[in-house]
Amino acid sequence: MKHRTRNYRHILPTHFRRSRNLRRVSAQVGSVNEASIELLESLGFEHEGTLREATWFQGEYHDMLWYGLLREN
Template structure:
């Protein structure tokens, strides 16, 4: 069975809802910032066509049933501040991987910690997953601290696992099991 998209997931400051095509202009300042995309596997958006190409890639991922792309809306300002992805869903093993991106204006305010707790609770609850995974480049300190803060365990270094922008790079593999997760 494919992953079922919730209408929305709420946390105190955020609304986490499925991506819509109309969200693309508001995502331009997020994915159009070199500082934000520094550790991401896709190039910084420069034009609306880059946004559209990303959207089409996400659509094909979702069509396979193994991925859900969300956007993060800061409720107080009704502003779109980032994205959250659940992907590489393996139905038999009841596991999936997390990806997350926050626009620079939102950094350091605990927003992604809050978003991850809300999504993890949903993934281990309603979705009945038993393991979540994430991969992070060692130099991405903000991301490794974020994962450890919400309870992920460092499981090892995957050497030269990926090539992006012509360069091979290592990633740290993180994992979180349902029985070890503690909500805040």
């Protein structure tokens, strides 16, 4: 995961600089996906909301978490 995190830490700021109209990036992740949650938070994404029991996975309902990253001015 360290390798992927390094790549994303480079890609996101570069993409923000190159895309003048890009104001935010958002991600939706299942509450049981701890690796993705950890990655998003390590990249500076903030938890913006939870959709309770929004998805069915492996025989039960799970929450979906919304994360967002805003362009720094």
